[in-house]
Structure formats: C-alpha cells, structure tokens
Amino acid sequence: MEEICFDVKNVNLFYGEKQALKNINMQLLKHKVTAFIGPSGCGKSTFIRCLNRMNDLIEGCKVEGEIFKDGQDIYSAKQDIVDLRTHVGMVFQKPNPFPMSIYDNIAYGPRCQGLKDKKKLDEIVITSLKQVALYDEVADRLHESAMGLSGGQQQRLCIARCIAMSPEVILMDEPTSALDPISTAKIEDLVLELKKEYTIIIVTHNMQQAARISDYTAFFLMGEVIEMDITDKIFASPGDKRTENYITGRFG
Amino acid sequence: MKREIKDKLLEGITYIASALSVLVLGAILFYLLTNGLHLIDWHLLSSNYYSSTANASVINDYEYVPMSDYSGEGIYSAKWGIAVEDITTSHNEDEISVVYVDPNSPFNHMESTVAGEEGKASSLSEGSLIKNIYYINENGETKFLSRVQMGDAAKLIGILDDQATGIVSCNFQSLGGGIRGSIITTLYLIAVSLLISLPIGIASAVYLHEYAAKSRINALIRQGIDTLTGVPSIVYGLMGVTVLFPITQLVGATSTSILLGGLTLAIILLPTIISSTEEALIVVPQSLRDGSLSLGATKSQTIFKVVLPCAINGILTGVLLGIGRVIGESAALVYTTSTVINDYPNLLSQGTSLSLMIWTIMSGEQPNFELASAISLIILAIVFVINIIVKIIGKRLARSFV
Numbered sequence: 029m030e031e032i033c034f035d036v037k038n039v040n041l042f043y044g045e046k047q048a049l050k051n052i053n054m055q056l057l058k059h060k061v062t063a064f065i066g067p068s069g070c071g072k073s074t075f076i077r078c079l080n081r082m083n084d085l086i087e088g089c090k091v092e093g094e095i096f097k098d099g100q101d102i103y104s105a106k107q108d109i110v111d112l113r114t115h116v117g118m119v120f121q122k123p124n125p126f127p128m129s130i131y132d133n134i135a136y137g138p139r140c141q142g143l144k145d146k147k148k149l150d151e152i153v154i155t156s157l158k159q160v161a162l163y164d165e166v167a168d169r170l171h172e173s174a175m176g177l178s179g180g181q182q183q184r185l186c187i188a189r190c191i192a193m194s195p196e197v198i199l200m201d202e203p204t205s206a207l208d209p210i211s212t213a214k215i216e217d218l219v220l221e222l223k224k225e226y227t228i229i230i231v232t233h234n235m236q237q238a239a240r241i242s243d244y245t246a247f248f249l250m251g252e253v254i255e256m257d258i259t260d261k262i263f264a265s266p267g268d269k270r271t272e273n274y275i276t277g278r279f280g
Numbered sequence: 281m282k283r284e285i286k287d288k289l290l291e292g293i294t295y296i297a298s299a300l301s302v303l304v305l306g307a308i309l310f311y312l313l314t315n316g317l318h319l320i321d322w323h324l325l326s327s328n329y330y331s332s333t334a335n336a337s338v339i340n341d342y343e344y345v346p347m348s349d350y351s352g353e354g355i356y357s358a359k360w361g362i363a364v365e366d367i368t369t370s371h372n373e374d375e376i377s378v379v380y381v382d383p384n385s386p387f388n389h390m391e392s393t394v395a396g397e398e399g400k401a402s403s404l405s406e407g408s409l410i411k412n413i414y415y416i417n418e419n420g421e422t423k424f425l426s427r428v429q430m431g432d433a434a435k436l437i438g439i440l441d442d443q444a445t446g447i448v449s450c451n452f453q454s455l456g457g458g459i460r461g462s463i464i465t466t467l468y469l470i471a472v473s474l475l476i477s478l479p480i481g482i483a484s485a486v487y488l489h490e491y492a493a494k495s496r497i498n499a500l501i502r503q504g505i506d507t508l509t510g511v512p513s514i515v516y517g518l519m520g521v522t523v524l525f526p527i528t529q530l531v532g533a534t535s536t537s538i539l540l541g542g543l544t545l546a547i548i549l550l551p552t553i554i555s556s557t558e559e560a561l562i563v564v565p566q567s568l569r570d571g572s573l574s575l576g577a578t579k580s581q582t583i584f585k586v587v588l589p590c591a592i593n594g595i596l597t598g599v600l601l602g603i604g605r606v607i608g609e610s611a612a613l614v615y616t617t618s619t620v621i622n623d624y625p626n627l628l629s630q631g632t633s634l635s636l637m638i639w640t641i642m643s644g645e646q647p648n649f650e651l652a653s654a655i656s657l658i659i660l661a662i663v664f665v666i667n668i669i670v671k672i673i674g675k676r677l678a679r680s681f682v
Contacts, residue, residue, distance in 0.1 A: 120567060120571065140575065
C-alpha cells in the first residue's frame with residue numbers, strides 16, 4: 029500500500045472572478061515523482077503553487093476545497109504557512125539564487141529557522157551540495173557570489189538550497205525550461221536520485237522529460253485534470269482523446 | 281524645400297536652447313570663481329567667523345634676549361623677533377597679519393589685560409591682526425601706535441626697529457571670516473535629519489511596497505507622499521517652528537535650534553527617502569521573494585535578509601540625495617535654526633548651515649559678495665561630488681540583477 033502525501037479534494041481556485049482551477053481531485057504519493065503536463069495556461073503551475081500555499085502571495089487569489097497533508101487540511105486556519113513551506117520546498121522556473129555567496133544561499137533556510145551553529149551549518153551546506161552533485165564544482169569558491177555560477181549550476185544550487193531544509197516534498201515548477209540540454213540531463217538524473225528520499229512533484233512542458241523521470245503523470249487542460257495515471261499508461265494508452273492529442277503533438 | 285527649412289529651423293532651436301543653458305551655467309561658475317576662488321583656503325574652512333580681540337601687556341620680569349634668525353615669509357624685525365605681512369581679509373579690509381613670532385620675542389611673553397582674564401599668559405599668535413601697540417621710545421616715553429599710524433607691514437617694522445626700545449602692550453585680533461561653525465552646523469543638520477528620516481522613510485517604503493494591499497487608503501497615502509515633495513520648504517519651516525518647537529523644548533531647547541532645524545529637514549527628506557527606497561524595492565525581482573518564502577522564511581526575514589540588502593544601492597541614492605537637499609536647504613532653516621552665525625554650535629544652539637550663512641552675510645549692511653561666492657563654490661563642489669557618487673551607484677544598481 030502506497031503512502032499518500034497530498035490528498036486533494038474538490039479544489040477550486042479563482043483569480044478574482046476568473047476560475048483557474050476546476051474541481052481538482054487527486055492523490056499524490058510519497059517517494060514518487062509525479063509530473064504535471066498540459067498546455068500553457070492550463071493551471072498546472074497554479075496548482076503546484078497551491079501545495080505550499082505560494083498562491084497566498086497573489087492578490088485576489090481565492091482557494092476553495094481541501095488539501096490534506098498528513099491528515100491536516102493545509103488550507104485550514106490552524107495551518108502554520110511558514111511551517112508548511114519548511115516541509116514543502118519549491119524550485120522555480122528561472123534559477124533564483126540570492127545575490128550572496130554560495131554558502132550563504134544554502135545556509136539561508138536553516139539560518140531563518142534559527143540555526144546558528146557553524147559546524148552544523150557547514151555540514152548542511154556540504155551534504156546538500158554533494159546531493160546535487162555540485163560540491164566538486166564549487167568546493168573552492170563556497171564564499172564567492174552565487175551569481176557567478178552558470179544557469180544549470182544556479183538551478184542545482186536552488187535545489188540544494190531546498191534540500192538544506194530537509195523537506196518531505198520538493199515542488200519543481202518547470203525547473204529545466206531555462207536550461208540547456210546538458211544541464212537539463214543533470215537535473216533529470218538528480219530528480220531520479222532524489223526521489224529515494226523526497227516526494228517530487230514536477231511541472232513540465234517537455235513530454236519526454238515527464239516520460240523519462242516520472243512515476244505518475246497528470247494531464248491538465250483548461251484548469252481541469254483530464255487524466256491522471258501511471259506514466260507508462262498515460263503515454264502508451266491514454267484513456268482520454270484529448271490526452272492522446274496533446275501527447276502526440278496534435279495541439280498544445 | 282519647405283520641409284527642409286522647417287527641419288533646419290527646429291534643429292537650430294535645439295542648438296540655441298542647449299547653448300543657452302551651458303552659457304547660464306558657465307556664467308554662474310565664472311562669477312563665483314572670479315569672486316570667491318581666491319578666498320578658499322584652509323583658513324576659511326577651519327577658523328571662526330567672528331574675530332576675537334585681545335589686549336595683552338609684556339610681563340614685568342621679561343628680559344631681552346637676542347632673537348634667532350628667521351628667513352621665512354613676511355617682513356622680519358630682527359630686533360623684536362616678529363614677522364608681519366599685508367593681507368586683505370574676507371571683509372575686504374587691509375590688515376597687518378603676524379606670520380612669525382620668535383620664542384624670545386616680548387610678544388611671546390605677555391599676559392592678558394582683558395577684563396576677567398587679567399594676568400593670564402598670552403602671546404601674539406601667528407595669523408593675528410595687529411591693531412595697536414604701546415612702545416617705549418629712546419627718551420623712555422610710552423608711545424601709542426595706532427592701526428592708522430602703522431600704515432602697512434613695512435612701515436610698522438620700520439617704526440619698531442628705529443624708534444622702540446621696549447614693548448609695553450599690544451592689541452590684536454584673530455583673523456575671523458571663516459566658515460568652520462557653519463560647516464559643523466551643516467554636519468549636525470545632515471546627521472540629525474538622516475538619523476530620523478532614514479528609519480522612518482525606509483520603514484514606510486517597505487510598508488507601502490511589501491505589505492500594503494492595493495486599497496484606496498494606500499493610494500491616498502502614496503499620493504500624499506508625492507504631494508509632500510512639492511510643498512515649498514518655507515512652509516515646512518513654519519510648521520517646524522510651531523509644531524516641532526515644543527518637542528525640542530522637552531529636551532531643553534530655549535530658542536530655535538539646530539535640533540529643530542534637523543527635525544524639520546527630516547520631514548522634508550521623508551518623501552525623497554520613501555520614493556527612492558520604493559523604487560529600489562520595485563527593482564528587486566519577485567523571484568527572490570518567492571525563493572525566500574518557499575524556504576520557510578517569514579515575511580520579515582525575507583524583507584530584512586533578502587529584499588533590503590538587494591535594495592541597498594537605491595537606498596544609498598536616497599541618502600545622498602537627502603544630503604544634497606540638506607546642504608542646499610535655506611528657506612526652511614530661516615525660522616528653525618535662526619540666521620545667526622555661530623562659531624561654536626551644538627544641537628541646542630542656534631546656527632547657520634552653509635547656504636543660510638550666505639543669506640546672513642548678504643543681508644547685513646555691507647553684503648560680502650566674495651565670501652558668499654566662496655561658500656557657494658564650496659556648496660557646488662559638495663553637490664557635484666554627491667551627484668557623481670549617485671550616478672556611480674545608479675550604474676551599479678542597474679548592473680546587479682542582470
């Protein structure tokens with residue numbers, strides 16, 4: 029029996045008057061990679077941002093329905109949002125390292141939680157960098173600005189920064205869309221490596237990427253989940269005509 | 281053909297317009313340089329505005345010792361060990377100034393005869409202006425030598441060398457005409473106004489840009505802040521003296537004071553600081569805020585650890601603009617710091633900033649154009665340097681997020 033990480037029930041999301049998500053229901057499993065695919069503007073990014081409540085930052089955004097994580101509705105009044113985000117990390121479309129040193133970038137999260145012990149911070153920084161296979165590349169310039177790294181390195185740094193918080197879930201919002209094929213391949217390998225320890229939910233425009241790295245795939249269209257199943261099944265024999273059209277490149 | 285003429289005409293107008301602006305700027309600079317440049321030296325920056333007068337007589341047990349050699353500037357009296365030269369003061373008066381006093385000179389062994397300080401050791405110091413001298417002539421009579429009788433430096437030394445057999449007493453004056461007090465006052469004003477307006481201004485900008493929801497009230501606040509920029513500074517001065525004066529009274533001010541001026545300037549600076557900080561906050565990419573928040577940082581942690589450090593260049597620009605404003609401000613200070621030049625200013629005393637000092641020295645019975653021009657040049661130089669720094673910082677700001 030697979031463990032459930034997120035249990036999403038009847039989620040509707042509105043930007044002002046406009047409804048962006050319609051009646052989303054799904055279960056996201058622990059230690060699996062789940063990919064969200066679909067054409068631009070279909071709501072997949074909006075939905076992934078629901079899972080760590082980043083949508084709260086957008087003015088006029090209203091969420092209805094329930095998302096249970098470990099038996100607690102993360103949209104209930106009891107939920108501590110800051111605490112939620114320490115458990116549900118996020119990697120963004122464009123690498124967004126802070127304009128500070130590589131070390132400080134990774135130590136940022138733990139420091140915000142009040143960790144001051146230099147030894148522990150050193151340990152966290154080094155293990156996080158090793159986990160994303162960046163340590164060897166930057167070992168001699170940990171205290172130089174992170175802005176000097178290449179795009180791919182920056183994105184791996186952002187993943188390391190996320191891992192430094194030892195979250196349960198890593199949300200990835202098109203993490204490779206701004207990267208070249210080689211950097212993309214490295215990130216994909218990394219995702220496969222990371223899924224042993226973390227639950228990964230990834231939004232991607234790249235169908236091959238979804239097929240390569242995900243265990244489950246959900247197809248979004250116009251704010252609705254058309255179909256969600258085991259990745260192999262989605263790509264081999266989709267249940268819905270629209271999914272098939274999208275995957276075979278007939279639209280989108 | 282007609283179009284070509286029109287084109288050339290418009291082009292010519294732009295040439296004339298820019299030539300005019302350059303001409304005006306050049307004329308101002310030329311006027312200030314010809315009038316004021318010769319006054320600018322270390323003495324102007326470092327000495328008092330008011331000259332102080334001293335009376336001193338040679339001490340009774342002074343015994344004449346031959347003077348040592350001197351080969352510096354000025355006309356030297358080997359007999360009395362004093363070298364003097366002719367100068368023109370910043371008030372355009374011809375004076376005889378002391379350049380050197382020998383350690384053995386009677387002028388170096390005197391005691392004050394000024395009421396209240398009798399008997400206190402005194403000496404003729406370098407830079408003083410000699411006003412009159414009592415000396416003993418060959419017949420043993422005490423003679424009075426007035427400033428008019430002295431004539432110029434050469435004549436004074438001639439009289440002393442030829443006729444005097446002893447020095448009795450001397451009246452001398454410090455040179456004065458310096459702007460040290462006003463410089464200190466200006467620094468006080470910068471410190472007080474920034475110390476108050478910076479934290480408040482930055483905090484308001486953070487509220488307006490990071491916390492405030494888009495509501496009508498906040499739009500109104502923003503509009504109000506923009507309007508504040510356009511309020512004439514004399515109005516701020518009025519408000520300062522009526523509203524802020526009671527506050528300075530709480531800390532012991534009995535009159536208008538530099539503190540009051542600083543508080544008023546702080547209010548004048550607020551809109552500048554707020555808008556420049558807000559502009560800097562707008563430039564900070566939203567992705568950095570998202571990144572910080574997604575790592576479980578609180579909103580205030582995000583603001584203090586990521587957003588504000590990124591905005592530091594813009595905030596610095598605001599600070600420098602503020603300093604420029606404080607240096608240039610005069611109207612708001614007329615009521616609040618008073619227009620009395622003060623050589624020894626403190627927070628609770630009156631005083632004039634550099635700009636206000638120009639007003640003071642020009643509004644007396646004998647307006648002093650040259651000193652005013654010299655001060656203007658100094659202000660211009662400071663503002664010029666600040667503008668350059670602002671530009672450099674602006675360039676760095678534009679580069680930091682690409």
